[in-house]
Amino acid sequence: MKREKQLTISVIGPSTRFLSGISYYTIRLCNALSLKNQVNAMLFRNMLPKRLFPGWKRIGQTGVNVCISNQVNIYEILDWYNPFSWASCARVIRKSDVTILEWWTSSVAHMYLALILLSGKKTRFIIEFHEVVDPLEYAILPIRLYAKSMGRIIRNAAKKYVVHSEHDRHLIASQYDIHPADICVIPHGLYDHYPVLDREASKQKLGVSGRYIFLFFGLLRPYKGVSFLIEAFEKLPSQIQNESVLIIAGEAWEDQESITRIEQSFVRDKIILDNRYLADTDIPDIFSAADILVLPYTRASQSGVAHIGIAYGLPIIASNVGGLTESLGTYDGTTFIEPLDVPGLSDAMADLFLHRVTKPYSPPHDMKWEEIATRYTNEIVS
CATH class of the missing domain: 3.40.50.2000 (Glycogen Phosphorylase B;)
Known part of the structure; x- marks a missing residue:
């Protein structure tokens, strides 16, 4: 019986320093993919300037109910403002078969563009969209235009795209001028890591x-x-x-x-x-x-x-x-x-x-x- 080829997959998203649903999604996806693949979790160490984040006082202070599997290689190295951290991440990405970019806010767009440019043409990128544009960002015209333009630039580097519904497939296709056939719909996973009590x-x-x-x-x-x-x-x-x-x-x-x-x-x-x-x-x-x-x-x-x-x-x-x-x-x-x-x-x-x-x-x-x-x-x- 032929053994399935094990792929090296890098997943880029927020660490638990910025605990949110996207943090948990990144962890759970890494853990699930690591059962049959070699997975690198490339996580943000610092994102926006701290004071711009509404919950800045609790950054790095929140406990978590689920941890990254010991089968996953963890690189908590990405900084919002540090190009050297982008270069370090790109070195790992160049050795990967596939890299998944978690997209939920335009504040990470410049890092993603840098990683794409630094990683070379042989790397296959996948963009997983959780939001087209954040509602707060969408209300601010300059940020909305920035998000749309950067999204269109970045999406040219991706081979495939992932969304969680047909509704988002059509929305993403329209917003970023992507052919719907290149966008795959995969359901959002359960957050079932919490205990059920009496x-x-x-x-x-x-x-x-x-x-x-x-x-x-x-x-x-x-x-x-x-x-x-x-x-x-x-x-x-x-x-x-x-x-x-x-x-x-x-x-x-x-x-x-x-x-x-x-x-x-x-x-x-x-x-x-x-x-x-x-x-x-x-x-x-x-x-x-x-x-x-x-x-x-x-x-x-x-x-x-x-x-x-x-x-x-x-x-x-x-x-x-x-x-x-x-x-x-x-x-x-x-x-x-x-x-x-x-x-x-x-x-x-x-x-x-x-x-x-x-x-x-x-x-x-x-x-x-x-x-x-x-x-x-x-x-x-x-």
């Missing part, structure tokens, strides 16, 4: 014992629709409100409107706002205690929070927008509502409250990391 014990720990929990989790940003969720909760029948609580857990970066809305709500005593960065150690109790995860986004490519919710088997109410439609469409626990539809969101919340699911939903098979690694190997890097 629900009632977790509720007791959070101080909401006996209450039904509607959960919003993640950074508060205007496009995530938190203000609409608050309004929908206010419209619930008083009997449901009296037996439930709305937990909004996440740091408010830009969405002060929702903070004000909570403070002025007539059901303020039934809304718990945890306005801070939630560490990994907080996630197991919050998600184990939750009865429903609500994602009332007005736009979205993907949601790492959704993939935590799926791993916990939670019922999920999500807006029928962008990549969420596809990524959550194969999950049996999803109830879709139209974006900005407050009455529809309130009705969905009431319906799930009245018809409670006691058993967790099973995650789709194609979201498992072994399956994703197989897809990558067969369709992208081989």
